[in-house]
Amino acid sequence: MFSIDPIPSDVTEYLVWNGVNAGRLALAVRSDRDRDQRPAEEYLFADERTLYLADPSRGIFETRPLDALSSVFVEEQLSTGRLIAQTVDGPVLLTSFTNFCKDSMLLFAKYLAVLRRGDPIEVDEKDLPEAKRCPKCGMRYPDPNRAVCPHCMEKGKIFKRFSVFLLRYRADLILILISLVTLTSMSILAPYLSSGFFYDQVIDGTGRFAGELLLVLGMVVATKVLKTLATMLNNWITSKVAAKMVFDLKKTIFGAIERLSLGFFTGRQTGGLMTQVNDDSNTIYEFFCDGVPYFVINVVQVVVLTVLLFWIQPLLAALALITVPVFFLLMRWLFRNEKMLHARRFSGSKSLNSFLADVFSGMRVVKAFSREENEIGRFSSHSRNLAESDKKLSLFNNYAWPLAGLVLTVGNMIAWGVGGWMVMSDYGGMTYGKLLTFIAYMNMIYSPLDFFTDMINRTADCTNALGRLFEIMDAQPDVREKPDAVELDGSSGKVEFDHVCFSYQKGRRVIDDVSFTVEDGGILGIVGHTGAGKSTLANLLMRLYDTESGEIRVGGHPVRDLTLRSLYRNVAIVSQETYLFMGTILDNIRYAKPEASFAEVVEAAKCAGAHDFIMRLPDAYHTRIGAGYSELSGGERQRVSIARAILKDPKILILDEATAAMDTATERRIQEALTKLTEGKTTIMIAHRLSTLRDADRLVVIERGRVAETGTHRELLARENGVYRKLFTLQEEALQQAGVLEET
Amino acid sequence: MKTPPMMMGGGMGGPPPFGARNGGISGGGRSGGDGGRRPRRERSLEEIMKTVWLTPENAAFSRKNGLLYLSLEGREIRVSLRRDFPFEELWSYISVLDGEEEEVGMIRSVDLFGDETRTLLTEELERRYYAPVILHIVSLKERYGFSYWKVDTADGKMEFTLHDTYKSLIHIDAKRVILLDVDGNRFEIPDVSALDRRSYRKIELYL
Numbered sequence: 034m035f036s037i038d039p040i041p042s043d044v045t046e047y048l049v050w051n052g053v054n055a056g057r058l059a060l061a062v063r064s065d066r067d068r069d070q071r072p073a074e075e076y077l078f079a080d081e082r083t084l085y086l087a088d089p090s091r092g093i094f095e096t097r098p099l100d101a102l103s104s105v106f107v108e109e110q111l112s113t114g115r116l117i118a119q120t121v122d123g124p125v126l127l128t129s130f131t132n133f134c135k136d137s138m139l140l141f142a143k144y145l146a147v148l149r150r151g152d153p154i155e156v157d158e159k160d161l162p163e164a165k166r167c168p169k170c171g172m173r174y175p176d177p178n179r180a181v182c183p184h185c186m187e188k189g190k191i192f193k194r195f196s197v198f199l200l201r202y203r204a205d206l207i208l209i210l211i212s213l214v215t216l217t218s219m220s221i222l223a224p225y226l227s228s229g230f231f232y233d234q235v236i237d238g239t240g241r242f243a244g245e246l247l248l249v250l251g252m253v254v255a256t257k258v259l260k261t262l263a264t265m266l267n268n269w270i271t272s273k274v275a276a277k278m279v280f281d282l283k284k285t286i287f288g289a290i291e292r293l294s295l296g297f298f299t300g301r302q303t304g305g306l307m308t309q310v311n312d313d314s315n316t317i318y319e320f321f322c323d324g325v326p327y328f329v330i331n332v333v334q335v336v337v338l339t340v341l342l343f344w345i346q347p348l349l350a351a352l353a354l355i356t357v358p359v360f361f362l363l364m365r366w367l368f369r370n371e372k373m374l375h376a377r378r379f380s381g382s383k384s385l386n387s388f389l390a391d392v393f394s395g396m397r398v399v400k401a402f403s404r405e406e407n408e409i410g411r412f413s414s415h416s417r418n419l420a421e422s423d424k425k426l427s428l429f430n431n432y433a434w435p436l437a438g439l440v441l442t443v444g445n446m447i448a449w450g451v452g453g454w455m456v457m458s459d460y461g462g463m464t465y466g467k468l469l470t471f472i473a474y475m476n477m478i479y480s481p482l483d484f485f486t487d488m489i490n491r492t493a494d495c496t497n498a499l500g501r502l503f504e505i506m507d508a509q510p511d512v513r514e515k516p517d518a519v520e521l522d523g524s525s526g527k528v529e530f531d532h533v534c535f536s537y538q539k540g541r542r543v544i545d546d547v548s549f550t551v552e553d554g555g556i557l558g559i560v561g562h563t564g565a566g567k568s569t570l571a572n573l574l575m576r577l578y579d580t581e582s583g584e585i586r587v588g589g590h591p592v593r594d595l596t597l598r599s600l601y602r603n604v605a606i607v608s609q610e611t612y613l614f615m616g617t618i619l620d621n622i623r624y625a626k627p628e629a630s631f632a633e634v635v636e637a638a639k640c641a642g643a644h645d646f647i648m649r650l651p652d653a654y655h656t657r658i659g660a661g662y663s664e665l666s667g668g669e670r671q672r673v674s675i676a677r678a679i680l681k682d683p684k685i686l687i688l689d690e691a692t693a694a695m696d697t698a699t700e701r702r703i704q705e706a707l708t709k710l711t712e713g714k715t716t717i718m719i720a721h722r723l724s725t726l727r728d729a730d731r732l733v734v735i736e737r738g739r740v741a742e743t744g745t746h747r748e749l750l751a752r753e754n755g756v757y758r759k760l761f762t763l764q765e766e767a768l769q770q771a772g773v774l775e776e777t
Numbered sequence: 778m779k780t781p782p783m784m785m786g787g788g789m790g791g792p793p794p795f796g797a798r799n800g801g802i803s804g805g806g807r808s809g810g811d812g813g814r815r816p817r818r819e820r821s822l823e824e825i826m827k828t829v830w831l832t833p834e835n836a837a838f839s840r841k842n843g844l845l846y847l848s849l850e851g852r853e854i855r856v857s858l859r860r861d862f863p864f865e866e867l868w869s870y871i872s873v874l875d876g877e878e879e880e881v882g883m884i885r886s887v888d889l890f891g892d893e894t895r896t897l898l899t900e901e902l903e904r905r906y907y908a909p910v911i912l913h914i915v916s917l918k919e920r921y922g923f924s925y926w927k928v929d930t931a932d933g934k935m936e937f938t939l940h941d942t943y944k945s946l947i948h949i950d951a952k953r954v955i956l957l958d959v960d961g962n963r964f965e966i967p968d969v970s971a972l973d974r975r976s977y978r979k980i981e982l983y984l
Contacts, residue, residue: 070904113907131907132958694817
């Protein structure tokens with residue numbers, strides 16, 4: 034039996050008690066709601082003949098013969114769903130469930146269909162419950178497509194893995210460490226020389242260096258100089274490494290991302306990942322170049338200082354250091370609060386900024402509806418929020434840190450009091466000089482402490498950043514080239530769709546059993562309502578996604594067997610969303626063929642009807658476009674992208690609403706350009722404006738992911754109740770009206 | 778006017794439509810694997826623009842085999858209910874959609890109907906817009922971009938996972954928050970400031 038969820042033994046026993054042959058059961062699933070959507074534990078079972086529903090706790094046992102159900106499907110609501118069976122008497126609600134059970138229920142419906150056909154159940158590997166749960170903690174992977182359990186991800190492992198990356202910088206890191214060691218030893222030596230040593234050995238007159246003031250001063254200066262040199266060295270290396278490492282990290286992350294299929298970018302889980310790339314590389318760098326070396330040094334410093342304090346005077350050290358744990362806890366608490374206040378301030382300023390951006394860009398609308406007063410009110414409320422959190426933050430800073438200082442003072446007072454008494458009563462060989470050194474060291478212990486408290490947060494941030502980095506690096510592209518992929522030679526541009534099914538989201542079919550063929554050099558028009566799945570067909574042909582079932586063949590080869598490079602070389606797409614990169618128009622036209630000569634570029638632009646408007650721009654082909662530079666209109670952008678496709682000279686051309694953003698006159702001109710472009714090429718034209726498709730040999734009408742009609746323009750028009758005929762008449766009418774309007 | 782922060786089409790991919798791909802009244806379900814579909818009925822512009830107000834005089838609702846049906850002008854069709862303003866008007870401005878997700882009519886308020894029908898409509902709406910109310914946050918752990926929650930709700934203890942906690946908390950207004958988990962479940966905190974202190978401390982960072 035394939036148990037999609039774990040089934041308790043008493044449930045199976047209950048079934049047996051009701052006369053079910055448990056050995057023949059083939060499928061089982063759990064639901065967490067009953068038909069009235071009340072919390073419940075219901076179980077659904079199926080063998081090849083019957084569907085069972087059981088809930089032993091409430092004594093429910095129902096059966097339904099499978100052949101009375103024409104289908105069983107999941108109907109999703111917002112955060113719940115329903116399993117519904119289609120019977121001769123109409124649909125019947127079997128059970129409801131919350132989205133916790135949704136994936137299981139979709140699987141149940143999927144395999145129940147197999148059972149109903151009378152086929153044996155062969156469970157897809159990715160549908161096995163083991164593939165969805167972390168083997169360690171048993172929790173479901175939050176992203177079913179990635180076998181990463183954030184819960185069990187080990188910090189140690191992450192850092193170990195990253196250390197390989199760090200090895201590249203080992204020389205620099207060692208230098209940083211050396212400079213820090215020098216720095217620290219000098220900071221420890223300096224107070225000793227200038228206080229304890231100075232009083233006891235130099236000024237006192239009885240010490241070994243009595244009277245040798247200049248020599249001692251020289252030593253003090255030398256430590257200072259050495260310290261400064263170490264600081265300079267440290268700064269120099271850090272800034273050098275910083276740039277290199279951040280660059281490397283970004284390159285690694287970007288490289289990992291570029292490799293992934295389009296599905297990764299559209300997946301909801303990854304939207305956040307992308308924006309993090311920049312921040313993450315900085316976090317990682319800061320942690321390893323700033324955080325870790327300082328941490329190591331500070332640990333050493335605290336240990337050395339503690340030893341020194343106890344060495345100077347153990348009793349005094351024990352007494353004076355009582356305040357350290359208090360200070361540590363206090364700092365943790367303060368940091369937590371400060372972080373919260375900062376976060377609030379940050380979100381306050383963010384919402385104020387986005388409000389401003391929103392209002393300023395919509396100023397025309399604000400004015401048109403004379404909502405200025407209202408907007409000023411909204412601004413005030415955002416601004417007041419920000420001011421409030423600003424106030425809180427600075428208040429906090431003003432009272433919290435002095436409080437921390439107070440704890441420090443308590444420690445100091447103990448040292449001064451007890452130490453002073455010790456010097457006066459000559460307890461344990463305590464001298465004034467020693468006391469001074471003691472107090473200097475004691476204060477030095479505190480400064481790393483606040484760093485330690487912050488280190489906890491920094492470690493967490495860095496593990497997060499590294500976790501995300503590895504997640505991207507580990508993500509497998511959905512579309513993978515076969516190891517023995519063949520090159521598409523481009524001798525034939527025949528395109529075949531053979532019973533193609535596809536869904537972006539599980540259970541939500543976008544393309545359903547679509548088949549058609551375009552002969553080499555033929556022109557196919559794809560027509561349909563917006564959202565019918567036309568562009569998805571183009572994406573599938575480009576193999577930006579893989580089909581769920583069925584096959585797409587180009588030049589007789591299944592696209593799955595082709596190298597992606599050769600496929601992309603032979604297929605070009607001009608789509609409704611034109612994307613031009615920042616740079617010159619020349620760069621953009623040359624994007625697909627960087628080696629193209631100037632003559633070729635101009636020719637391509639002329640073909641696309643882009644040359645004229647480009648020449649009207651002050652810098653012609655060298656005009657910079659993109660953020661901060663001159664903006665092209667929608668039609669102009671489209672023409673540039675058509676020029677780009679022309680220059681690529683592909684065997685197969687997909688025009689996905691290529692002329693949608695243009696006015697009729699421009700469109701007509703572009704149409705002419707396209708006719709030239711499509712000569713001798715296999716062309717797939719996607720449009721909802723039917724006038725665009727005049728030249729197509731054959732038309733396919735897509736309705737909700739399915740082929741509704743297919744034939745030539747004439748054939749389709751002849752159909753009495755055809756979808757195409759209806760669409761055509763509607764648009765003709767609209768065009769005539771528009772024509773009248775244009776003339777007047 | 779700024780539109781309220783809708784979550785339906787947002788990061789979570791949005792709730793899938795009712796009926797359309799599952800056949801609903803129009804035939805076999807597709808998630809189940811088989812069955813055909815009736816072609817979409819073309820509606821005229823007039824039909825699209827006209828609002829049919831459903832009242833006890835012209836409409837009768839009933840439940841059959843656990844599913845909601847509407848009798849209108851002699852036709853009986855399977856329907857689903859949608860709140861037009863789900864965060865403000867819970868029982869008014871209800872759109873009634875058919876299996877093709879096209880509006881059959883609107884209900885001004887469920888109170889217009891008699892007790893029996895009103896209960897039926899209220900139940901259907903409550904089921905559709907089910908979002909357990911979080912009473913108390915037992916524990917909240919953040920791990921590598923995911924947060925793991927254990928909460929007490931009116932429907933008992935629940936555990937769920939959020940991805941990108943900040944983005945998964947949707948602020949409806951100053952007090953009200955809706956949480957969207959990785960499975961697409963919704964949870965609601967009607968008034969964050971009314972949470973007990975310990976729960977509030979846990980969620981505070983994400984507000």
